[in-house]
């Protein structure tokens with residue numbers, strides 16, 4: 487049996503940020519992830535300056551492709567306008583691997599199936615044991631399934647379904663476009679250019695609203711493809727998307743059960759307006775590590791429920807598309 491003080495299940499942004507912080511506190515920990523890194527992660531890969539601040543890195547120090555998005559080109563039911571801002575576009579394939587390696591913590595490739603509590607220890611698949619277990623395994627996190635199913639954290643009305651594709655593409659328009667609520671989509675569609683000739687396009691919306699409308703997210707992907715072609719934003723003929731679902735923040739429910747913690751998507755922390763989950767994943771990982779290190783309460787303090795805040799916007803040039 488391999489023993490560690492803390493075992494983190496999942497090495498995405500939540501797990502690796504938690505690991506880096508535990509290491510900073512000199513607490514022994516181990517990460518288990520079912521995937522070999524670098525791995526693909528469905529995500530538009532849009533990060534805020536706060537994410538870089540929390541990671542203690544300046545955009546110029548990031549070792550992979552990063553594009554500053556200085557203006558968002560927004561469409562709301564046909565109304566077009568530009569919003570000056572400062573956000574960044576990265577590729578999760580590179581970003582997550584960089585974060586994980588930089589944590590300096592041992593990572594074992596292991597698909598966790600069972601997590602049991604035995605007295606003051608957790609036993610994972612009869613192979614690993616620890617005093618604290620951190621659930622950072624995203625929507626299907628086994629720690630969530632073992633200890634938090636009835637904790638009231640996830641609400642059906644907050645489930646987001648998506649269709650997305652990131653691919654190499656010689657795009658000719660380097661702007662970032664967002665289309666909100668078009669064709670009754672209870673969410674939005676995006677076109678996010680990346681550095682080194684990659685492009686990310688996708689749609690996301692609330693599953694329950696779509697079902698009520700007898701609609702499907704796949705239908706909205708088809709509509710997005712038609713729009714992108716009509717606007718000459720892409721010319722590729724057949725692009726096969728992939729789907730993933732995750733939860734927006736509900737505000738209720740317990741994210742700690744004794745020495746078991748949930749962070750990131752496992753806890754359903756993405757912002758309620760934009761479904762941005764990388765920032766909440768990083769901050770919740772740091773908060774959980776500090777709670778263990780200082781033997782204090784684990785809270786969501788400092789993790790905003792919304793992405794769109796006044797400081798996000800830069801008002802010069804507002805409403806010029």
Ligand SMILES: Cc1cc2nc3c(=O)[nH]c(=O)nc-3n(C[C@H](O)[C@H](O)[C@H](O)COP(=O)(O)OP(=O)(O)OC[C@H]3O[C@@H](n4cnc5c(N)ncnc54)[C@H](O)[C@@H]3O)c2cc1C
Pocket residue numbers: 495496497498499500501518519520521527528529530531532533596597598599622623624625626627628648649650688690730731732749750751752756761762763764765767
């Ligand atoms: C299409 C789409 C677009 C998005 N766009 C954005 C965006 O632009 N900006 C943004 O901020 N957020 C975005 N999000 C949300 C964001 O991707 C997530 O909130 C974020 O990845 C959460 O990080 P995490 O570390 O909690 O989980 P993840 O990044 O999902 O990491 C979980 C890890 O756990 C591992 N794992 C899972 N199960 C097991 C198991 N049984 N055993 C071992 N390991 C396991 C996985 O392999 C994975 O590496 C998007 C989401 C989707 C689906």
